[in-house]
Amino acid sequence: MSLDSYTDAVAHVRQQFEEGLIRAGFKETQQGWIGLAGAPTNSTQVLISFPARFPFKPPRVTPVLPDAVPWSWHRELDGALCLIAEDDHDGLWWTAAPVFLEHVADWLSQATTGWPDDRPDLDLDRYFRPSEKDTRTYLYEEPALLGDGPFRFRPAKNNTMRAGKGALPKKRANLGNDRAAYVADVGEVDIPPRTWADISALVQPGNKLDARIRRHEVSVVLLRYRRDEQDGAILLEVWPTVSGEIAARRLKSAADTSAARTARAGVHRSELSNKSVAIIGLGALGSFIADMLARAGIGRLTFMDGDLVLPGNIVRHLVGPDAVGLSKGEAVKRYLVARNEITHEDIQVDDNDLTNPAKAARLISSHNLVVNATADFSTAALLHTVAESLDTHILSASLHDDGTAYRVDILPPIDGASSVPRLETAFNERTKAPMLFEAGCGSPISPTPPHAVVEAAAAAVRHSIGLLTERAVHPAGEARDLIRVPERKNN
The missing domain is CATH 3.40.140 (Cytidine Deaminase; domain 2)
Structure with a gap:
């Protein structure tokens, strides 16, 4: 669409609207269109004008006599009618003059009765x-x-x-x-x-x-x-x-x-404030899980990770260059406390890896939920086995195939549900990227992109909150391919 076509389309919408006003008996003046609006037995003379952004902003309506309509929270400073809330802009429905005039008539009717069902906007x-x-x-x-x-x-x-x-x-x-x-x-x-x-x-x-x-x-x-x-x-x-x-x-x-x-933290904020979560593994994925849980209002957190923040970590990690050299758990703690998401006393840090089943049992027993974000199979298996013996559940989140997929597993699945199946991702359909190694690192550097980390963390937090509030999103978790768009099924 060229700019000329855009201009023509906007002009056409305005012409259609003005023709609707003419049919409703409005007359054009230098200030705008003047006519009667409202019920025939109780109509008000109003001026309708077009803002610069019409049709993307609705027309303005002002009573010709300012005091002809009661002053209320539904009028602007200059007396114009507050007709359309910001959360009612879908579809540009006001571009149809009959629909718009009907809305104005309803506004005038509400004004006459004193807005009995008014919402308390603090504006x-x-x-x-x-x-x-x-x-x-x-x-x-x-x-x-x-x-x-x-x-x-x-x-x-x-x-x-x-x-x-x-x-x-x-x-x-x-x-x-x-x-x-x-x-x-x-x-x-x-x-x-x-x-x-x-x-x-x-x-x-x-x-x-x-x-x-x-x-x-x-x-x-x-x-x-x-x-x-x-x-x-x-x-x-x-x-x-x-x-x-x-x-x-x-x-x-x-x-x-x-x-x-806290007003924007979500509907479960107050409920989560009494909950405690332990996160095992505070790498890229675990750090963002911790951040989102703190923002959601979790009252107490425990971090467990034996690794340090290195310069190469910060591309994907929550923390920045000022955290290099700190333990990953301590670095995330300082970040969250500095943001005022949670107090220093409400985060415990253990700078060790989880290898002991007795310690796993203590963590699971003393927290409402344990989240494994280590991407280590043996840690997930240990927590799974201990949780099963304690008749409870843990959550394990991981990224796969160079960040082309993620998994969130509830272990063991709730009520004996089947485990989430393994994905056959689009990763297998393209050329695998060459492996990169870094001095001091015994395994290849993962090319997982930062956006995949955030997507996986968001999914893990969604399922975590479901478990903590006893509103599980799914009894077993989920797996998602981040590359291939699922095919639509025809009904």
Whole structure:
């Protein structure tokens, strides 16, 4: 498709949409298309305009009379209707004018009834324009969110400002590079404020916040609010204007809290926080398994590996050049602790290989799951035999045929299921790469690519979480060919 063809296709979509508006009684003006939308007995005159990215962005709809539609969380700062959420952009369905107008009518109906089934989106940020001068990111932690009162932001690395304790001086000169801040709670917010005057009407009058701002004692306000028991916060830059009013602009901010760091960890986060996993083998595959399990919220980890990190390892390994010379278990531990995924006390490291059945039994008995990532048959067989004798299961993950396939085995399989069969991979259909050797290494260097390691690790973690939450993905595990695309079967 040439660029001309693309332009013609976009123009055609717009023409079709405009013809639909004409059929619905809309008239074209310099600002856009004006007409009536909604139920015939309760219609509203609206202006429909096209954003620059139409049809990849939906048309904008604004009431001709701003107050003809109730103000709510479903309107933009300029009064436009918030018609389509970001998670409802599949298929560009709004390009059909009748469908789009029906959606607008439904929006107007919901607005009339007060949005009874509204979801509590915490998007107060979009009702304030961003700061024109301050592009830094402001980070605040749990203490800054507790109670009303003053605090300060201090400069930190990476163009950030961090919340810190400290009394606010009476003179701005005594702040240095810090910024005087104040926490204010406005409680449940039914209609989003759009100006400082709106906020001031919601703030408790006893804290004299307006007076503090006018005296330049406060230049940043961390505003807490709630929607249907969901807690939100917005950071505003505030200052008195020549006219005596207080101006407010949004600062780029983010919560550096435990809740913010765990919200995206998955639906099993809380359940996994009480689980413990031992990983045998912290090479490339084991290191990424450890990382993903820590991100998922595993509460306690044990690492066992007798090898060291060497320069050649880091192409595929989780850790970088700064870990060369450390034991692999210690290197992964330091990496995870530095990322705040897990505390130092919750990771135990054993810099030895597993060769003893008694030690295997202790590991299996003291952990909810043991994962073997050594790619060593004897280690897998040892763990399998011990797990069977203890009437439990371990998980073994490995890459095969120069990274063209992987296996994840639950050993022994659950409820006597058959083991995962061996794959006949595409590796056997192509010329095998020549073997490479490295000084000090008794076996050929594996040419397994990094992406194959991550794919295998992700599969291993998926099955691990299934076992830990008693929702097994498969009773025996899985095997996958990473080169050949499976043939589709016709029904």
